[in-house]
Amino acid sequence: MASETAKEDASAVVRCLKGDLGAFDLLVNRYRSLAVAVAFSVCRERALAEDVAQEAFIRAYRHLGQLSRPESFCAWLVNIVKNAALRAAHNVVRREEVHRSARSDRGPHVENPTAAMEFAELLGHVDEDSQHVLTLKYLHGMTCAEIAETLDAPIGTITSRISRALGVLREAGRREARR
């Protein structure tokens, strides 16, 4: 059974396909942070991650008609973001190779990540469902009960999903700290 958010996404997708840009604005608003975080987890450059997320949304809009299950918009978008980010990261590496003589001091990862940046990188390590609930809880400030109601899922499922994701991130953070 599709969750409430997934139903809302599906309804927004249908409205987009009918030409309602407001519906697309809603989807951009809902997933922009997640898209930038996922892109950053791949390309590790903030400005580039924003560009990638923007490109992914435009690409998603262009190919909305090909989305066979509109309720899976989030997972579909995350896949587009990841692919676009991988391509962008690849282009950065190629560009850096070409410009090496002029800018030999710069590798593909030019920014020194702060704690928030490092965590944004780690967010790409958890699955799409977990990214979604983490966004609802920690960006939109919803309680577990509210998320459970919104997603039409048992509260136990939501809490264990968040707890598991936090455990994964905690371990990943520790591994990063040891490196």
Next chain:
Amino acid sequence: MSNCEDIRTRIDAGAWLDSSCEGFSEIEEHASTCPACARLLAELRGTESSVRAALEWADPGDGFNRRVLNAVRLRRRLLRGAVPLAAAAAVIFAILLSGLMTGGPQAGLRVVRSSGPLILAEGERAGKTVPFGADVVAAGSKVAFEVVHGVGFALRPQTTFRVSPACTEGYTRLDLKRGGAAVSVKTDRARANVEVGVNGFSVLTNDADFLVQTQTNGDRPALYVDRGRVVVGFAGGVTVVRSGEHVELEPAVLLSRLHADKTQMKVDLATLQAQCDELRLELARYEAMAKTYAAQWVERKSELEMAREALAFAPDEKTAQELEQRISKEDSRVKNLDLLMGEHIAKMSELRAELPKRLARLRGTRAMASRQVSELRRGLALLRGLK
């Protein structure tokens, strides 16, 4: 009371996350007496703060929606053919990166006619389709192309170019014969860069989808950037046009844009720096106040203890009453100070959590500014090469 194993199982199930979860208070109660479980909870709550900070840091703001929607709107108008192309006189040229081509093997430029030899398709006749980003013509040739497949923009079916000798290493320069626009295509497929010069302007870019629109009289060319950033070179310098933006390629417009960009960048940095400084000052104020309250608390607490001790040895009823009044007064003062210290400590924690976020935003903005400056420098170097 629950044992650690039971509590760990509940923690794994996420019952610690917020008070709406069943078993939340038991976990809290247990953690208040068990250092190991308290440590685990503290670590998980630290991870929570990091996730929150990361997601807030990742939020690109409302400008992001505007840029995405602008791009989508323009694309829709182009696809509907609603963008005024000044009838047949307008020239629209768009080149997508070879790496992004989705139109299959036949996507590319079709050479309609050529006065000189084709480099990759040497000896081929007009009608040959060559991929985007390839060396397609010899310098000095006059070539007409039409763009086929894989292009998301509405394009004029045929655009005629005159090819002049390479202006910089690795570039083949193509000058538009009609419409007053000059176009240079970077021929290195790996970089898939594109240069477009329009009436004395050079559009120097990396990995961007853009569209140049020029009127017949050529006096008001405009540039729309669909994806990525485009560096525009002109007599007054270079400026960056971000995706979703539509800019007239007019000297005055570009110059004012260049100044506005510089000013905005300085303002953004100064504002963020000021916010961080203000936050640090506020934190220092709260720390100083908390220290004062702590000193007063120690003093009042000591008075209270002394009064209590004295009460135990009060010689008469009257003295005992006075001491009890004093104890009550001191007790109330200590409680007030407890409250004030609690408030200040909470505020300090809030400020301490906020400060790294602001600093991260400041670093992010600095990095973006630095990237923009390096783009502008690279653009200037390319512009000098063109001249």
